[in-house]
Structures are given as structure tokens and as C-alpha cells.
Amino acid sequence: MTRVAFQGIAGAYSEEAIRQYFGPDVESIPYRTLDDVFPAVENGEVDCAMVPVENAVAGSVSRSYELLMERDLRICAETILHVHHMLLAIPGTQLADLERVRSHPQALAQCQRYLSSYELKPEPAFDTAGSARDLAANPEPGVAAIASKLAAEMYDLEIVSSAIEDFPFNYTRFFVLSLDDPPRAQRTKTSLVFSSRHQPGALYDCLGEFATRGINLTKIESRPRLNRPWQYIFYLDFEGHCQDPECEAAIIGLLRRSSFVKLLGSYPAATTPVPDNGVLV
Amino acid sequence: MIVIMKQGASSAQIANVTARIEQLGCGVHLSEGEERTIIGIIGNGRPLDREQIERMDGVERTVPILRPYKLASRDFHPQDTVVSVGLEQSANGIAVGGKQLIVMAGPCAVESREQLLEAARAVKSCHAHMLRGGAFKPRSSPYSFQGLGEEGLRILAAARKETGLPVVTEVMAPQQVPLVTTHADVLQVGARNMQNYALLHAVGEAQRPVLLKRGMMSTLEELLMAAEYILSHGNDRVILCERGIRTFEKYTRNTLDISAVPMLKQLSHLPVIVDPSHGTGKWRLVEPVSRAAVAAGADGLLIEVHPHPEEALSDGAQSLRPDRFTSMMRGLRPVAEAVGRTL
Secondary structure, three states, rough: EEEEEEEEEOOHHHHHHHHHHHHOEEEEEEOOOOHHHHHHHHHHOOEEEEEEEEEEEEEEEEHHHHHHHHHHEEEEEEEEEEOOOOEEEOOOOOOOOOOOEEHHHHHHHHHHHHHHHOOOEEEEEEHHHHHHHHHHHHHOOOEEEEEEEHHHHHOOOOOEEEEOOOOOOOOOEEEEOOOOOOOOOOOOOOOEEEEOOOOOOOOHHHHHHHHHHOOOOEEEEEEEOOOOOOOEEEEEEEEEOOOOOHHHHHHHOOOOOOOOEEEEEEEEOOOOOOOOOOOOO | OOOEEEOOOOOOHHHHHHHHHHOOOEEEEEEEEEEEEEEEEEOOOOOOHHHHHOOOOOEEOOOOOOOOOOOOOOOOOOOOOOEEEEEOOOOEEEEEEEOOOOEEEEEOOOHHHHHHHHHHHHHHOOOOOOOOOOOOOOOOOOOOOOOOOOHHHHHHHHHHHHHHOOOOEEOOOOOOHHHHHHHHOOOOOOOOOOOOOHHHHHHOOOOOOOOOOOOOOOHHHHHHHHHHHHHHOOOOOOEEEOOOOOOOOOOOOEOOOOOOOHHHHHEEEEOEEEOHHHHHHHHHHHHHHHHHHHHHHOEEEEEOOOOHHHOOOOHOOOOOHHHHHHHHHHHHHHHHHHHOOOO
């Protein structure tokens, strides 16, 4: 049975992503922090890891990006989870009885409008599944938790209200990480990290290597270079496989113009669902 | 399973169905036809909920695919695939699977520079489109000539430089793939290697056109499953080749299965060529069997041509002399025209 590591405890959204992507026949193994997840793959305790990298509403998961840069795992797939936040309480509780809601700060922030419209007071906690587990273990009247449907099932809590997130397109993008590169697929994306020289036009020249070859960039993010204030490294995602001739040439061009390039991997591209009113914001 | 989208389904609806399938850990193959889009699901064995997908906006219906091959099947990809060859190495661009029949000719093995160049010039003057020649030979006996190896590849590249003919040559092991890719335009997987899965993975990854020969004891389904290996790497440039199967008949080296041509064209969208040289083992049979292949709908032929067959180090009995090859090509033209192809 494939063993997949994730950060958090049983019932976390990462585990929902594992169940969605791999199906029910895998063993999902929780680790306390992301810093523990990466070594688990590296030393073979698990076959791969499911790691969140970006939420469509809240933005990037900083520590994931830092670890991708520091450590040496390969991205072998990306997958998208539609995060539906559930309002969970002890079975039999009515919405009117609730006063306070506990969860991870980001989950609370994503449900802010709902909470204020029902006058529920948010109380930050360490994580979503943990809030659910603690509520089930130590029931308190008037208290609810925000967590996943999986957490509700695991900790025997009732879903008082489902999908309470404010934004309908609350997607989180995950990477499946492992030691080996995946085989080629029909459509691939490549992720890399680079740093450009500190000169006018340096970044423009670096990105130009892709533009002149017609390579479509799908994401660019600058992150601080730790220990070097106000200097930045850039995370780049683009369509194509690093061994395609055009992409290979672009990467070599980038190598010439930048101070370093780290290739994180080429992996099958995942499509993101879009709103069907034809308007892509 | 394939998902048939409604006529006029929006690109957003198609993207949503694709996203849902990918979220469930399956691969997707999009076939955008003129009238409607077909989404092929390449699963990893997980049973998917058909009803859930049928309920999505824009979906007309889902069809379970009973055949084990998907990417190779015409259900997934109704239009013919035309494989483009030759542009990587700045040879003349060739398209296999279109209206123009493609003839690949040359000696069984590259024996020397002079032999191969003489053959290449003959092949070119007879208006064939591609040059074949073996640098790595799969001989039944370890004591037979095994091919010139890397030197043979260099000679083939030199012949391409002189004549502009793209080159097809056999690769026998995954480790050879990078070397052969450097010199050749099309990688040939020989009949005896049709189920050499490590090799199929390697040529799939190489992203170059592959000429996949049917094993002498393989069913058409096994051939299409071998093609599926290559296609699963995102390498859709696969050309199938019927080269005869083993039967009880002793007069011919193999029995050329002419029915394989229309059957494969029906089951799959991949181009199909015929090798009448290995199929029969006798040079006198190459011309009539080639005509049969063209008449049956083959997209091309793979013919052994040797300037001096009596001196050949392998398969001399089935090789055509250049003059006989010329008259064969002439004889093929009316047959090609009769079935709406050009030569």
C-alpha cells in the first residue's frame, strides 16, 4: 500500500486531498510540521507526500516553498482540492445555540463573512482538524469548529452548516512530492526557482528567455532571500517539460543570466475548474 | 471511460470536467473534434463514478471503454494521426499517415560506408521518402554479424546529410536510446522487442517518432497495448508495422497478415505500414505483397533494398536490387491511385 505523508492530524484538508487523488487504498500518515514531512520522504519512511503550496484566496504557503528550495524532493504531480469548510459541533447542536467558533486562523478568515452574519466569535487555534478533535474530546456548549467533512466523519461531529466559505472558488493547490521524477504525461508543467542579478532589466532578461520562445508562464512569485534583506528569489511555473527542446533552451538561457537556478521538477499539469459564466477573473 | 461533451460545450465546461477527473488522480486525453469534444479518461484502475461526471454541465454522456488500450484507440481519438518525421535533424519533413504513401527503403544492415551510401543514393533516385538501415541487429545467432553499432549510426547520418532522406533504425536496449536519438529520425522497435517494456518506456520518454513492429507471435491487441506504453508518455508519434506472423506455412518466412491493415485502421488512429520483405522472406514476393498492402489501405511500406543482395551480411534473399525496386515503385503507382492515395 502506498504510504503518503501529510502535515497535520487525521482529518486535515491535506488528508482529504490524499483521499481524493489516490483513492481510499493508501495509508495517509500525519506529521506534526512540514519540516517533518520532507525528511520522511527522503529517508524512505513514506513513498511520497501531499503538501499544500497555494490557496486561491489566501495565497502561498510560505514554509512549503522554503522547503522545496532547501530540500531535494521532486514534484511528481499537482492536484487541486476544492476546500469546503464545514461548521462542526456536538451532535444535536442547533446553529442558534452556537456562540464561538475555533479553527486555524486562515480557515476563520475564509469564513469571516459567514461568521459575522451569524454573530459567531472566531477563536484561533493551531489547526482545523485539531479543533474538531479537541471539541469532540472536550465538548463545550456553544462552541463549534471549522474543519473538513473528513474530520466530521472521523471525530463524530455533526455538520451544522456545510460549505460556509465566503468565496465559492476556494481551491488549494497541492504538490505530490517524492524522490523520483514522474514519467511524461500528456500535458506537463515545470517549476523552478531562480535568482536574478541585482541590475536594471535583469529580471526582464530572465523572463525574456521564456517569452521569446513562446513558453507560457503560469505563476511567478518573488520571495525574500533569507539572510539577505531586500533581495529576492523567484518561483516560476510554466507549461512544458524541462526536456522539451524549447524549455531546455529557455532554462539554459536562464542559467546564463541568473545567479542560480534550481529545477523543482516537471509533472503532469492539473486543470483548475473555472466559473462557467465565461468570465475569467 | 470516455466523456462525450455536448455539441457546443463551452471551454469552461470542458475545463471543469477535465479538472474534476484530474483531481481524482486520473489522466485526461482531450480530443477536440470539429463538432464536439471527447474527453478520454486514462485511469490508474480506480473505478470512477459515471453518474457524478454525467451530471456535470456540458456532458452529453459517458461511454465505458471495454478495450484495454485507450490512447491508441479510435474511440479516444477519432481522427487519423499523421506522424511528422525528420524536422529535428533538418532532413526533409515527411508526414506518415496522410494521403501521400511513405516508402522507407534501404539495406537490412549498415555494412560499410560505401554500401550504405550506394544504397541511399539508389533509394533516393527511386523516389522513396526515408532511408532504413540497421546499426544494431537482433540476430538469432550470437555468431552472426551484430551490426556496426555507433559507427553504423554515423554512416546513416552521413547518408542523410548527402541525400536529405530521414533515417529510421532499430534500437534494441533502453541504454541505446540517447545514442540512437542523436543520429536517427525515427526509432524502430523490432518485432522481437515489441513487449520489451523497459524499451517501450524509454522510447516513449525520448519523444521521437517510433516505428513499432508487430511481434511475430503477437495479437493485434498486444500490438496496440505496446503502442499504449509509448503513447502514455505523451509521445503520440507512433507508426505501427505489420511484418508477418508465424504460422505453420514453410514456403514463406512469415505469413503476412494483410487483414491486420484494415483491422488496425479500424481499431486505432495510428498510421499502419507494411514490411513485405520480412513478411515473405523472398524478393519475388515483395512486389505483389506491396501492392496488396497499398490496396488494403496501408499508409506506407518498409522495403529492403541492397545494391548487391548476393553479398549482403543479412537477409539477402528478401532484398531487392535497385533496378527491381524502381520497377516496383512504378508498378505501385496505379494501385495507389486506385485507392485514392498518392505516391
